[in-house]
Amino acid sequence: xxxxxxxxxxxxxxxxxxxxxxxxxxxxxxxxxxxxxxxxxxxxxxxxxxxxxxxxxxxxxxxxxxxxxxxxxxxxxxxxxxxxxxxxxxxxxxxxxxxxxxxxxxxxxxxxxxxxxxxxxxxxxxxxxxxxxxxxxxxxxxxxxxxxxxxxxxxxxxxxxxxxxxxxx
Numbered sequence: 322x323x324x325x326x327x328x329x330x331x332x333x334x335x336x337x338x339x340x341x342x343x344x345x346x347x348x349x350x351x352x353x354x355x356x357x358x359x360x361x362x363x364x365x366x367x368x369x370x371x372x373x374x375x376x377x378x379x380x381x382x383x384x385x386x387x388x389x390x391x392x393x394x395x396x397x398x399x400x401x402x403x404x405x406x407x408x409x410x411x412x413x414x415x416x417x418x419x420x421x422x423x424x425x426x427x428x429x430x431x432x433x434x435x436x437x438x439x440x441x442x443x444x445x446x447x448x449x450x451x452x453x454x455x456x457x458x459x460x461x462x463x464x465x466x467x468x469x470x471x472x473x474x475x476x477x478x479x480x481x482x483x484x485x486x487x488x489x490x
Contacts, residue, residue, distance in 0.1 A: 344355065384487055392480030394448055395455030396421070396472055399479070400458035403469035404431035410449055426472065437447035455479060 332345075404426070411433035418437055419430050429435075434452050436445065455475070462469075470478070 358420075388480050388483035390485065391451050391483045392476045392478075394451035395458070395479035398452030398455030399459035399475050400426065400429065400455075400469070400472050401431070401434040401452070401454040402463065404429060406431045406433050406456070407455060408456055409433045410436050410445075410452075412436050412440075412445075414438055439481035 339455055352439075415437060418435055421435060434449075434456060436448055436452070440448060457467075459475075
């Protein structure tokens with residue numbers, strides 16, 4: 322399959338996909354762990370806060386990197402929602418953001434979705450779009466009375482949804 326990144330952007334703009342969340346089964350858990358392994362191969366903290374990930378050698382690797390980045394950003398927004406954050410963004414420097422991102426969930430404030438302050442306007446818009454999508458998805462889960470999944474599971478769910486959206490056509 323060949324993936325054109327411009328097609329990826331056009332395909333995902335405005336597309337909303339409800340992610341399945343339900344009781345954990347052994348096969349579902351194994352699937353989530355496999356996805357988590359794929360996600361952890363990339364430095365999520367750095368890639369998630371960059372506008373454009375590095376260029377990849379093949380379209381398949383580019384698509385994987387794109388979905389990893391989108392998944393991590395959406396999971397960050399979803400986690401903020403599960404922590405009670407409103408749909409607003411706060412911009413902070415890299416050191417405290419990285420500490421929050423890589424630390425314990427108890428260290429993440431629940432008053433906003435935190436974003437790297439050195440992003441330019443286009444980078445902020447791209448980041449905010451993904452994070453806000455995650456926030457809205459988590460809002461649906463909260464409204465349905467669902468519990469907050471672990472952050473890694475959130476990232477895996479959003480990664481899988483992105484991957485499915487890319488391969489639909």
